[in-house]
Amino acid sequence: MMQQSKRILKPALNALWNLPARGAASTTGGAPAKIEKTVNTVTVLGRVGADPQLRGSLEHPVVTFSVATHTNYKYENGDWAQRTDWHRVVVFKPNLRDTVMEYLKKGQRTMVQGKITYGEITDQQGNQKTSTSIIADDVLFFRDSH
Numbered sequence: 001m002m003q004q005s006k007r008i009l010k011p012a013l014n015a016l017w018n019l020p021a022r023g024a025a026s027t028t029g030g031a032p033a034k035i036e037k038t039v040n041t042v043t044v045l046g047r048v049g050a051d052p053q054l055r056g057s058l059e060h061p062v063v064t065f066s067v068a069t070h071t072n073y074k075y076e077n078g079d080w081a082q083r084t085d086w087h088r089v090v091v092f093k094p095n096l097r098d099t100v101m102e103y104l105k106k107g108q109r110t111m112v113q114g115k116i117t118y119g120e121i122t123d124q125q126g127n128q129k130t131s132t133s134i135i136a137d138d139v140l141f142f143r144d145s146h
Contacts, residue, residue, distance in 0.1 A: 040115040042134055044069055044087050048108050052091075052100050063091040063100050067112060088133045089114070100139055109142035 049066035056062040070084045089112050091097045104110060114136040121131045 041113070042116050043111065043113045044134065045111045046070070046087070046109070048104055048106055048110055049086060051106050052104050054101060061097065063097045065089050065091075065100070065104065067110060087112075088131070089136050089139075090133050091136045091139070093136070096136065096139060100136075103141055104139065109144065111140040111142070112136050113138045113140075 044067050046067045046069040049068055052063050052065040054061060055064055067087045067089055068084050069087065070082050072080060072082050074080050091100050112134055114134045117133050117135055119131045119133070120128045122128055
């Protein structure tokens with residue numbers, strides 16, 4: 001069984017070791033020299049931090065909202081603590097964008113599936129800040145049972 005695992009894993013690991021450094025290669029125009037499958041998927045399940053906002057322009061509208069997730073952990077002395085992470089979500093798909101604007105509200109549970117993207121945002125003072133966002137492919141809405 002161990003030999004079989006080594007035979008399967010070795011080619012995969014060799015392929016990973018031969019990847020270029022992050023951001024090292026970019027192509028413009030023609031096809032890339034080597035086409036390979038990559039995966040960039042993320043799923044978060046949490047609560048909406050604020051009502052979604054419509055941003056961008058008339059030609060390029062985008063809806064943004066935040067989702068809070070948390071992790072519970074226990075200290076050695078037995079005390080519990082909770083860490084909250086905030087995720088910025090952007091929606092470009094027209095139908096999904098309209099549905100999110102109409103139905104998603106602050107405090108509602110939601111599940112977002114999409115891909116992570118990294119970039120820079122210039123604030124009002126002209127300072128560049130790094131940005132991490134989830135580009136939503138799908139947003140699921142949950143109703144609280146009362």
